[in-house]
Amino acid sequence: MAIELTTAQALQLWHDVNLELVRDDQPDLTSRQTSILLTIYLEAPPHTVRGLAQKLGVSKPVITRALNAMGKLDLVRRRRDDEDRRNVLVQRTVNGALYIEYLADMLARQAQGVRP
Amino acid sequence: MAIELTTAQALQLWHDVNLELVRDDQPDLTSRQTSILLTIYLEAPPHTVRGLAQKLGVSKPVITRALNAMGKLDLVRRRRDDEDRRNVLVQRTVNGALYIEYLADMLARQAQGVRP
DNA sequence: TAAGATAAAAACGGAACCGAAATGAAATTG
């Protein structure tokens, strides 16, 4: 069951979602931060800085800084890998799960409102 | 014909779209810039700095700066309003229309790929 | 026409982010 969406509907949905993200009082995440956050919450662990950098096609410092920012917001958490202490494992938080839930509900609601 | 999308599907779609935006070599727009751009291209003119600021719930300098940035990318253009020369009218460009088209196609393609 | 109102931009200091290069810590290899 693929989702059939005309390009006009897709644009309108993108517009409405972005507008709500700007207008709400949730923290504003960049595309990179959003990609990282959703990768962590949608894909199976473990998630390392190196792995995330490869998946997104960006440098490792970009991941480090994004983790700093999202760590401050309590959306993700770092933990040293005990198997290989060079690695940092990125983990979920309760607050991050709540944010994801907000995002998912908003997206589904906006999609619901798409007009033919 | 509303678009039915589970929250899980919505999240996956959001993830995939953001990931592609990070990975492509198109200019990276912020949520605010995207909202402004799509407002200009989806809603009827005229578009003024003041009107855009109100619609997005942000200050006017935010709009001015976003227009500077998107003007450099040739995505939008300013024109003085001849009726009231205090106003700036924001207008579309060919390059902006091409960017919108790229965005729309990518979104529709990603939506097409959503799995039940 | 002088005074006030309005629209946009500019200026300012502070915060965040960028890519590239250097550093620190831990594991691996010869």
Add this chain to the structure above:
DNA sequence: CAATTTCATTTCGGTTCCGTTTTTATCTTA
């Protein structure tokens, strides 16, 4: 066990964005 590799972070200079405040230009109105 010394040298090298790997992983993540820090640092650097530069750019961009933020909110607030000030300035400039234009219009309205008393």
